[in-house]
Amino acid sequence: xxxxxxxxxxxxxxxxxxxxxxVGGEPMQSVEAIELIAAQGVAGxxxxxxxxxxxxxxxxxxxxxxxEREQIGExxxxxxxxxISPGAVRSNIETSGIALVALVGKRVRVGxxxxxxxxxxxxxxxxxxxxxxxxxxxxxxxxxxxxxxVSGGRVRLGDKIELTDxxxx
Numbered sequence: 001x002x003x004x005x006x007x008x009x010x011x012x013x014x015x016x017x018x019x020x021x022x023v024g025g026e027p028m029q030s031v032e033a034i035e036l037i038a039a040q041g042v043a044g045x046x047x048x049x050x051x052x053x054x055x056x057x058x059x060x061x062x063x064x065x066x067x068e069r070e071q072i073g074e075x076x077x078x079x080x081x082x083x084i085s086p087g088a089v090r091s092n093i094e095t096s097g098i099a100l101v102a103l104v105g106k107r108v109r110v111g112x113x114x115x116x117x118x119x120x121x122x123x124x125x126x127x128x129x130x131x132x133x134x135x136x137x138x139x140x141x142x143x144x145x146x147x148x149x150v151s152g153g154r155v156r157l158g159d160k161i162e163l164t165d166x167x168x169x
Contacts, residue, residue: 013097014157015086030087034154035152061118061119063147067144069095072084079133101141104117117168118148
């Protein structure tokens with residue numbers, strides 16, 4: 001795919017994909033692939049798709065959520081858990097081999113899509129429903145990132161994650 005965005009060597013991989021349920025509080029739905037739509041988010045995701053900014057009604061910059069499985073593993077170990085199941089921390093894309101928060105302000109290719117990493121995710125009270133104390137462990141900046149979809153495309157399990165040469169907007 002040649003969309004004018006320069007590529008660099010892969011720095012990570014997609015290891016788990018999830019959609020938010022239509023009913024709040026229900027488990028995330030694990031899927032093999034997701035479709036990202038430019039300026040709108042994850043097709044079929046009831047939480048982030050076509051979300052508007054609360055301040056001025058343009059499309060929200062919070063369109064896709066990502067977190068590293070390594071970070072989830074560190075939280076599990078600190079809480080004395082063997083593991084935290086994929087999807088339990090309610091992120092669309094779980095990754096491996098990449099430090100996501102370090103890339104805030106950068107443009108990143110994930111599968112066929114290009115994302116601007118706009119800000120670290122902020123943990124919310126549902127994290128303590130996964131395990132008491134998880135929310136506190138996720139502060140500050142230990143719960144992945146939120147991203148805006150610059151160029152849409154399909155993201156599949158096993159897809160590579162690459163830093164581009166362009167800064168996020």
